[in-house]
Amino acid sequence: MEKKCPECGDKIIGRADKKFCSDACRNAHNNTLNKDNKNLIRNVNNRLRKNYRILETLNSKDKTKTTKEKLLRLGFSFDYFTSLYTTKTGSIYYYLYDQGYLPLDNDYYLLVKREM
Numbered sequence: 001m002e003k004k005c006p007e008c009g010d011k012i013i014g015r016a017d018k019k020f021c022s023d024a025c026r027n028a029h030n031n032t033l034n035k036d037n038k039n040l041i042r043n044v045n046n047r048l049r050k051n052y053r054i055l056e057t058l059n060s061k062d063k064t065k066t067t068k069e070k071l072l073r074l075g076f077s078f079d080y081f082t083s084l085y086t087t088k089t090g091s092i093y094y095y096l097y098d099q100g101y102l103p104l105d106n107d108y109y110l111l112v113k114r115e116m
């Protein structure tokens with residue numbers, strides 16, 4: 001069976017277990033993979049950092065209340081958090097590092113700070 005280089009599409013000549021046509025293509029391919037992974041991690045880290053800054057700004061004391069609208073207006077993304085904490089009564093706190101929030105009724109949010 002003829003194999004093709006995943007980087008350039010050329011036919012691979014040589015050992016059966018060879019995956020790329022050349023070292024150059026193998027390196028280029030691996031660099032691309034690494035770069036993509038780094039971009040993904042960087043993007044997620046940026047989102048987490050932004051969320052954290054928003055919570056930190058709103059919750060300047062230890063505890064406060066805010067609204068969903070306010071969080072969204074500041075660019076908060078509810079998809080990104082670092083950990084969850086479920087209380088005995090079943091309430092779920094979402095944490096960005098030491099800053100947390102608890103969804104309340106009517107689109108209100110309780111912002112809390114955890115002792116680290």
Ligand SMILES: [Zn+2]
Binds near residue numbers: 005
């Ligand atoms: Zn190639």
